[in-house]
Amino acid sequence: MSAVASKTWQGLAEHAGRMRTTHLRDLFAADTKRFERFSLEHGGLLADFSKQRVTAEIMTALSGLWWEADMAGWIARLRAGEAINHTEGRAVLHHALRHQGTRPILHNGLDVMPQVHAVLEQMRRFCNALHSGEWRGATGEQILDVVNIGIGGSDLGPKMATQALAAYRVPHIRVHYVSNLDGAHLATTLTQLSPRTTLFVIASKTFTTQETMQNAASARHWLVSALGEQAVRRHFVAVSTNLPAVATFGIDPDNAFAFWDWVGGRFSVWSAIGLPLALAVGMENFERFLIGAAAMDAHFFETPAEHNLPFVLALLNVWNADFLGAESRACLPYSQSLELLPRYLQQLEMESNGKRATRDGSDAGCPTAPILWGEAGTNGQHAFYQLIHQGGRLIPCDFIVAREPDFPLPGHHDKLLANCFAQSEALMRGKTAEEARDEMETAHVPEAVIARLLPYKVFPGNQPSTTLLLPRLDPYHLGQLIALYEHKVFALGCIWNINSFDQWGVEYGKQLANRLLPIIEGRAAPEKLDSSTAGLIAACRRQ
Ligand code: G6Q
Numbered sequence: 001m002s003a004v005a006s007k008t009w010q011g012l013a014e015h016a017g018r019m020r021t022t023h024l025r026d027l028f029a030a031d032t033k034r035f036e037r038f039s040l041e042h043g044g045l046l047a048d049f050s051k052q053r054v055t056a057e058i059m060t061a062l063s064g065l066w067w068e069a070d071m072a073g074w075i076a077r078l079r080a081g082e083a084i085n086h087t088e089g090r091a092v093l094h095h096a097l098r099h100q101g102t103r104p105i106l107h108n109g110l111d112v113m114p115q116v117h118a119v120l121e122q123m124r125r126f127c128n129a130l131h132s133g134e135w136r137g138a139t140g141e142q143i144l145d146v147v148n149i150g151i152g153g154s155d156l157g158p159k160m161a162t163q164a165l166a167a168y169r170v171p172h173i174r175v176h177y178v179s180n181l182d183g184a185h186l187a188t189t190l191t192q193l194s195p196r197t198t199l200f201v202i203a204s205k206t207f208t209t210q211e212t213m214q215n216a217a218s219a220r221h222w223l224v225s226a227l228g229e230q231a232v233r234r235h236f237v238a239v240s241t242n243l244p245a246v247a248t249f250g251i252d253p254d255n256a257f258a259f260w261d262w263v264g265g266r267f268s269v270w271s272a273i274g275l276p277l278a279l280a281v282g283m284e285n286f287e288r289f290l291i292g293a294a295a296m297d298a299h300f301f302e303t304p305a306e307h308n309l310p311f312v313l314a315l316l317n318v319w320n321a322d323f324l325g326a327e328s329r330a331c332l333p334y335s336q337s338l339e340l341l342p343r344y345l346q347q348l349e350m351e352s353n354g355k356r357a358t359r360d361g362s363d364a365g366c367p368t369a370p371i372l373w374g375e376a377g378t379n380g381q382h383a384f385y386q387l388i389h390q391g392g393r394l395i396p397c398d399f400i401v402a403r404e405p406d407f408p409l410p411g412h413h414d415k416l417l418a419n420c421f422a423q424s425e426a427l428m429r430g431k432t433a434e435e436a437r438d439e440m441e442t443a444h445v446p447e448a449v450i451a452r453l454l455p456y457k458v459f460p461g462n463q464p465s466t467t468l469l470l471p472r473l474d475p476y477h478l479g480q481l482i483a484l485y486e487h488k489v490f491a492l493g494c495i496w497n498i499n500s501f502d503q504w505g506v507e508y509g510k511q512l513a514n515r516l517l518p519i520i521e522g523r524a525a526p527e528k529l530d531s532s533t534a535g536l537i538a539a540c541r542r543q
Pocket of ligand 1: 151203206207208265267351
């Protein structure tokens with residue numbers, strides 16, 4: 001059944017009608033305790049959602065979705081290892097990868113924790129060997145560069161986290177990420193490197209993905225041309241659920257790190273897919289990242305609706321997208337180190353919940369995942385913020401900032417905080433014609449100029465935002481932040497009654513290119529093609 005049919009949904013629609021004519025600045029004026037009322041804290045992470053267009057009554061009504069969506073039931077099924085990814089018949093157990101207690105986590109009646117710990121131990125040994133110089137390349141030289149070859153879920157998580165934890169990097173190892181099938185990505189990465197001191201991590205859950213297999217084959221050719229076939233075992237390791245395919249590729253099974261089909265690609269940074277991250281920041285920091293996520297798991301699994309951080313963020317998402325009509329959401333980290341977070345969340349949110357079909361095959365009946373976009377502040381301020389301020393569209397924003405800097409250069413961080421808080425304040429308040437006029441009068445602007453400029457100086461405001469304030473961007477709080485978004489995505493899937501864990505759109509893409517490749521290569525006739533596709537292929541072949 002779709003959520004829209006429920007009584008709670010109808011009640012919320014009535015609230016939304018009233019909220020459309022209410023301005024955030026009036027809500028703040030009427031209640032000096034909005035911040036206290038509409039903020040939550042967990043493990044040092046503060047979420048201020050007082051600048052969202054909600055009232056206490058609306059939050060109570062929204063919280064009804066906890067029961068409507070059977071959240072407690074879904075959390076229990078997730079934790080019990082049931083195949084809640086029903087279209088692929090798979091359990092969803094990425095939380096097991098960071099589980100800290102001694103309680104077993106069952107999958108098909110067997111505890112998965114021993115195998116999770118075994119791979120963590122294998123990663124620990126490998127990281128230590130590489131960092132200490134015990135693991136060397138085929139010529140006996142120490143490895144200085146690691147190139148992760150993977151795409152989508154086998155790239156975005158570790159790449160985002162490696163940049164996020166730049167302040168924690170092991171000094172003598174540089175980690176690079178190659179994902180794009182366009183040869184430019186691999187070629188431009190390799191020009192900076194020496195085969196003798198480079199290690200490749202081939203990361204692919206299926207070990208069949210065209211982009212990764214092509215990049216891996218080209219990297220292998222580059223290495224073998226310089227150092228010979230026998231060098232492969234010292235310069236290639238793999239991370240996959242498909243260990244037979246890893247062996248066929250020619251990677252020593254001892255150098256393969258396993259994970260399991262109950263780990264979805266976009267939820268896999270906690271598994272051995274995080275190996276390049278562990279190599280970049282050290283295994284201890286990787287483990288702190290897991291501990292931070294585990295703390296968020298415990299919070300999500302055990303906290304009642306009104307105080308449950310991921311669930312409350314999910315409610316605000318539903319409120320903005322389905323009741324106030326927001327088509328997109330901006331992710332605005334005031335952190336250069338979190339520059340890749342918007343891209344990472346694009347996959348997490350849009351691949352998980354960009355779906356129409358509910359769990360029983362009917363239509364969701366309401367917009368699901370909004371379009372997510374964003375950029376690190378303050379860069380975004382000098383680019384697209386204009387549209388958020390005056391473009392006339394409703395664009396809820398997530399501001400993310402750390403209280404302490406990760407790179408403490410004097411004079412920077414207070415200004416960064418000032419910019420972040422000033423933007424959310426301005427978006428909330430806006431600027432009335434009266435205020436704009438006062439400002440210009442105080443600056444002695446002539447009346448004729450005031451009259452001409454006034455329409456351009458008015459800011460409607462009423463733009464909702466949530467600010468996530470971390471104590472600092474360290475491995476623990478990064479883990480906590482990413483797990484917060486993961487559980488939010490799951491909660492949204494429960495509310496919309498969709499399966500957040502499959503990705504038929506991605507599978508379709510994988511299938512489509514394989515059909516055209518033989519035609520482009522001239523091995524098959526261009527039959528059954530539309531005139532545009534046929535024309536484009538013919539134009540390439542003529543070249
Ligand atoms: C993630 C998606 C997708 C996947 C890539 C790479 O949830 O399924 O982004 O991670 O297509 O797949 P492989 O890891 O199998 O190469």
